[in-house]
Amino acid sequence: MLTYEPARVEQYDEFLQLMRNHTANYLERTMELMQMTWQQFVHLLRTVGQVYGIYEDDQLAGFYWIEEREKVLHLHGLVLTGQFQGEGIGTQVLKMLESMYRGSMDAIELGVHKCNEKARVLYERLGYETVKRLDDLGFYIMQKRLSPGPSPNAKDCIRSGAKRNSGHNLVNSGYKASLRLAQIAFGKNSRYAPNVIRHCG
Ligand SMILES: CC(C)(COP(=O)(O)OP(=O)(O)OC[C@H]1O[C@@H](n2cnc3c(N)ncnc32)[C@H](O)[C@@H]1OP(=O)(O)O)[C@@H](O)C(=O)NCCC(=O)NCCS
Numbered sequence: 001m002l003t004y005e006p007a008r009v010e011q012y013d014e015f016l017q018l019m020r021n022h023t024a025n026y027l028e029r030t031m032e033l034m035q036m037t038w039q040q041f042v043h044l045l046r047t048v049g050q051v052y053g054i055y056e057d058d059q060l061a062g063f064y065w066i067e068e069r070e071k072v073l074h075l076h077g078l079v080l081t082g083q084f085q086g087e088g089i090g091t092q093v094l095k096m097l098e099s100m101y102r103g104s105m106d107a108i109e110l111g112v113h114k115c116n117e118k119a120r121v122l123y124e125r126l127g128y129e130t131v132k133r134l135d136d137l138g139f140y141i142m143q144k145r146l147s148p149g150p151s152p153n154a155k156d157c158i159r160s161g162a163k164r165n166s167g168h169n170l171v172n173s174g175y176k177a178s179l180r181l182a183q184i185a186f187g188k189n190s191r192y193a194p195n196v197i198r199h200c201g
Contacts, residue, residue: 003054003055004054005052006050015065015079030181033181034181061089065078072143075109078090090119094123106146109131
């Protein structure tokens with residue numbers, strides 16, 4: 001049986017390491033683009049949103065990191081240890097979040113790197129749609145609506161002047177893509193956003 005417990009202070013380093021191990025091929029590069037150090041990333045993990053340990057019969061299977069931002073639940077991370085992958089746990093966690101937030105949130109949102117094809121297929125199977133493609137960074141922003149109506153982020157992007165592609169896929173380019181990712185991941189007032197502009201400009 002799966003249970004979830006708020007992360008304890010001493011677990012943050014372990015969770016960060018787990019995330020590093022399983023996303024190393026793109027996380028390092030993305031942080032470089034955001035000019036973010038691991039220390040800053042740990043600080044975000046400790047201070048933004050909530051982190052929960054995922055337990056399968058009392059054994060730690062991984063963690064998820066969420067943040068309620070206005071009416072969108074942002075899933076910053078969902079990472080399972082190798083031995084617990086491919087057993088349906090990720091699916092259960094995503095379904096649990098859906099049922100927990102249906103009624104209070106309009107959508108669940110997450111970012112997935114294009115090299116993480118397996119995860120993207122899983123999200124699509126669960127009804128997540130790509131609402132933005134940050135081609136320069138190789139990231140897809142996906143959402144699953146929890147209430148009827150247009151995608152909150154699609155509307156937001158159209159207002160900010162991004163080009164519309166087919167369907168509601170949206171493509172940004174250059175530093176704007178890095179800026180968008182920083183804003184999507186850590187909020188519109190993210191202190192990392194200006195760094196991205198300096199870095200890319
Ligand atoms: C992505 C992840 C959370 C999915 O959870 P999961 O419990 O392994 O996935 P489930 O068992 O519920 O679903 C399995 C499906 O997910 C996909 N999948 C994604 N990553 C997988 C992995 N590492 N191993 C096995 N299946 C994986 C497969 O397509 C599989 O589909 P199938 O059953 O048709 O073969 C988990 O594999 C993981 O932690 N991976 C490493 C970190 C990561 O990539 N996190 C997501 C960042 S966006």
